[in-house]
Amino acid sequence: xxxxxxxxxxxxxxxxxxxxxxxxxxxxxxxxxxxxxxxxxxxxxxxxxxxxxxxxxxxxxxxxxxxxxxxxxxxxxxxxxxxxxxxxxxxxxxxxxxxxxxxxxxxxxxxxxxxxxxxxxxxxxxxxxxxxxxxxxxxxxxxxxxxxxxxxxxxxxxxxxxxxxxxxxxxxxxxxxxxxxxxxxxxxxxxxxxxxxxxxxxxxxxxxxxxxxxxxxxxxxxxxxxxxxxxxxxxxxxxxxxxxxxxxxxxxxxxxxxxxxxxxxxxxxxxxxxxxxxxxxxxxxxxxxxxxxxxxxxxxxxxxxxxxxxxxxxxxxxxxxxxxxxxxxxxxxxxxxxxxxxxxxxxxxxxxxxxxxxxxxxxxxxxxxxxxxxxxxxxxxxxxxxxxxxxxxxxxxxxx
Numbered sequence: 445x446x447x448x449x450x451x452x453x454x455x456x457x458x459x460x461x462x463x464x465x466x467x468x469x470x471x472x473x474x475x476x477x478x479x480x481x482x483x484x485x486x487x488x489x490x491x492x493x494x495x496x497x498x499x500x501x502x503x504x505x506x507x508x509x510x511x512x513x514x515x516x517x518x519x520x521x522x523x524x525x526x527x528x529x530x531x532x533x534x535x536x537x538x539x540x541x542x543x544x545x546x547x548x549x550x551x552x553x554x555x556x557x558x559x560x561x562x563x564x565x566x567x568x569x570x571x572x573x574x575x576x577x578x579x580x581x582x583x584x585x586x587x588x589x590x591x592x593x594x595x596x597x598x599x600x601x602x603x604x605x606x607x608x609x610x611x612x613x614x615x616x617x618x619x620x621x622x623x624x625x626x627x628x629x630x631x632x633x634x635x636x637x638x639x640x641x642x643x644x645x646x647x648x649x650x651x652x653x654x655x656x657x658x659x660x661x662x663x664x665x666x667x668x669x670x671x672x673x674x675x676x677x678x679x680x681x682x683x684x685x686x687x688x689x690x691x692x693x694x695x696x697x698x699x700x701x702x703x704x705x706x707x708x709x710x711x712x713x714x715x716x717x718x719x720x721x722x723x724x725x726x727x728x729x730x731x732x733x734x735x736x737x738x739x740x741x742x743x744x745x746x747x748x749x750x751x752x753x754x755x756x757x758x759x760x761x762x763x764x765x766x767x768x769x770x771x772x773x774x775x776x777x778x779x780x781x782x783x784x785x786x787x788x789x790x791x792x793x794x795x796x797x798x799x800x801x802x803x804x805x806x807x808x809x810x811x812x813x814x815x816x817x818x819x820x821x822x823x824x825x826x827x828x829x830x831x832x833x834x835x836x837x838x839x840x841x842x843x844x
Contacts, residue, residue: 460571465555467579471498482575489514492566494558502545512540521820526565569713600702616705638720639734656695663690664731774837788839799828
């Protein structure tokens with residue numbers, strides 16, 4: 445039986461939201477409730493989190509900006525855009541928090557926005573990774589645990605053989621799903637994560653646990669897949685991406701010397717989040733499909749979809765530049781375009797349109813005082829501008 449981990453996680457977040465709403469409803473004037481990611485060790489800078497304060501007749505919700513966050517937790521452009529869509533803004537460039545206010549009666553709305561910020565913007569996979577000194581929610585809302593877990597399931601344990609390791613893995617994963625995991629015919633434990641399946645497997649030869657997923661299958665553009673691997677391995681830490689025939693496989697190996705159940709749970713949750721957030725985009729870029737996506741003939745695709753896709757040559761140019769920013773040379777661009785002047789002109793026009801779009805997005809973010817977003821948009825605009833310059837030089841090489 446395949447475990448739908450997303451349903452389990454959604455349920456945990458729902459319980460957390462209800463508990464947070466109850467805590468907000470009990471706030472008195474001047475009081476606050478804070479919930480933060482537990483980094484596992486003391487750090488000097490801020491970590492992702494939410495603080496809600498009772499100020500007069502309002503509930504003021506605040507989250508740290510990139511100016512306050514530790515570097516390892518700083519938000520990418522997508523995360524900043526998510527905060528903005530939730531209504532959180534900075535009032536000036538010097539502000540170190542994003543904030544939004546609600547009437548004191550809107551505790552459910554404030555709690556929902558807090559969850560969306562933690563889960564959607566900061567990427568907190570499960571509320572079990574949060575901590576709070578202001579209210580208690582864990583006891584009532586953690587995923588159900590087995591009646592009496594063995595003490596060694598909570599400690600660092602050295603397995604004596606593979607059967608012992610399988611037992612430890614089962615005990616570690618049971619709290620995530622509420623029952624003992626069911627293995628498939630290969631002995632793997634499957635977790636469904638959106639359109640992907642994440643598997644947990646123990647090794648026959650060594651005390652090792654592998655967490656893996658076939659992120660993209662049926663790849664048609666091998667060259668684009670190689671470039672995609674470079675981007676994935678550079679931008680996503682802690683997960684190894686490899687190309688096996690026509691498949692992109694993501695994996696993490698945990699050496700069980702000793703075995704720590706909490707480490708395995710964290711890796712499984714992290715893998716599910718990474719795969720479900722990136723598989724569809726990667727599949728589109730390499731001409732493949734996600735693991736659970738139906739294999740439909742190309743001719744059934746709507747023609748309008750293909751008009752919105754990035755040209756494969758432009759994708760390769762972006763991937764090459766991402767590997768070594770600023771290293772793309774006009775002669776390289778000309779070669780990738782097969783010295784086709786019409787194609788180069790098409791890519792110049794596409795990048796000019798991108799430059800205009802990013803400039804508009806930058807100006808809108810500045811008008812809303814969302815300066816982190818504005819800076820990110822300016823970076824994208826400048827990149828498009830540089831690409832236009834490279835392509836124009838490439839065009840001259842072809843024509844002259």
